[in-house]
Amino acid sequence: MQEYAPSKINLFLDVIRKREDGYHDLGTVFQTVDAGDTVSAELRDDGVVTLEYNEPQDYPKESDLVYKVAFALKKYAADHGDTRALGADLFLDKVMPLGAGLGGGSADAAATLRLLNRLWDLKLDPQVLESIGATLGADVPFLVRGGTAFAEGIGDRLTFVAPLDLPAGNVLLIATPLDAVPTKDAYAGVPKSGPDRWEQYKARWNGAASVFATESLFNAFEISVFPKHPLVAQMKAKFLELGAKCALMSGSGASVFGIFESRTDAEAAALAMHPISRYQTITKFWHR
Structure with a gap:
């Protein structure tokens, strides 16, 4: 089973204020683009989660949002009465560059949420997946759904608008x-x-x-x-x-x-x- 992880650009981005908690309130327009990674998964029934890559990465897999989001979703399921030993062998075909301002890692996390929701037959609504994703990164909730959205706060308060397309031929x-x-x-x-x-x-x-x-x-x-x-x-x-x-x-x-x-x-x-x-x-x- 596979899930595409489209990345994003910001069509507008302003920094409004610094908050008392050290974070910043932003005003931005998110737009998903047809460029991204692909996450694949095979079901395991022993509760184990593994993660492999198409190429070696310069960071430990335990720090990867794909890995973290799998355990966050497992915990959510367990906390809501799911007693199954949910596991998966995950594979990330990594194409997008790191440190690029394109939300690649967050897009991978969002794709993993969608993918494991299907693989584990959890039947969770997108809003639930977004709330789980928000615990791992400010861009993740938007990227669960994608399209075009105003984002405020640290990027977690979303107002989705009619999806944009480029002008014809552009x-x-x-x-x-x-x-x-x-x-x-x-x-x-x-x-x-x-x-x-x-x-x-x-x-x-x-x-x-x-x-x-x-x-x-x-x-x-x-x-x-x-x-x-x-x-x-x-x-x-x-x-x-x-x-x-x-x-x-x-x-x-x-x-x-x-x-x-x-x-x-x-x-x-x-x-x-x-x-x-x-x-x-x-x-x-x-x-x-």
């Missing part, structure tokens, strides 16, 4: 430079804007008619990331130089995405940026 190019942005780098020095910019953005929301306008695309983390990671800034500039209608860093970096009017244009841009990229894909928006 394509999305995502590229991750030969750099990674630690989350602490992004948050250090990022301005706290207050609620006004985010509230104004929501008020003028008109789906695709407004979201792709250059003046609507905004990511506050570019302000803190670009000076410390000039290769990310260079990549965004290259996107625009090479013909992107618009371009923006995703999440806290380091990936940049741009919308091109044709696949031919996107392929030419991807080729030009290949020497400074560790990951590239030409794709489209994704929704169920």
Whole structure:
């Protein structure tokens, strides 16, 4: 049994305030894209959970959200009266880059929730899966369902809207430079804007008619990331130089995405940026 794990980009992202608990309130627009990993599972009846990869990873599997979410789901089932010895052999076909601002690890966790919900015949509603996912990562609840959504708080308060599609004939190019942005780098020095910019953005929301306008695309983390990671800034500039209608860093970096009017244009841009990229894909928006 398999489950696709589409990743995400942020079409808008503002940092509103720092909270007393040390986290930050955000205002962002999540959008799933047709680029991601694949999680597979085979049922075990002895309660054991294993995890293997298509390629060796640079972190212990016990820290992988795929592994953690399996045990969180097992615990939820047990706490609600399921006495079965739920187990699975999990396999993660990892394609998406780490530290890229694309939510790859969270997407894998969300896909694992959906997959094990089917494999173990738990019949849990998406809202329950989202609540379990929220204990492991702020992006996981959105990625359980995917599509297009406003997210507030730490990204866990979701308002789903009509799914977006790219304009006819347009394509999305995502590229991750030969750099990674630690989350602490992004948050250090990022301005706290207050609620006004985010509230104004929501008020003028008109789906695709407004979201792709250059003046609507905004990511506050570019302000803190670009000076410390000039290769990310260079990549965004290259996107625009090479013909992107618009371009923006995703999440806290380091990936940049741009919308091109044709696949031919996107392929030419991807080729030009290949020497400074560790990951590239030409794709489209994704929704169920």
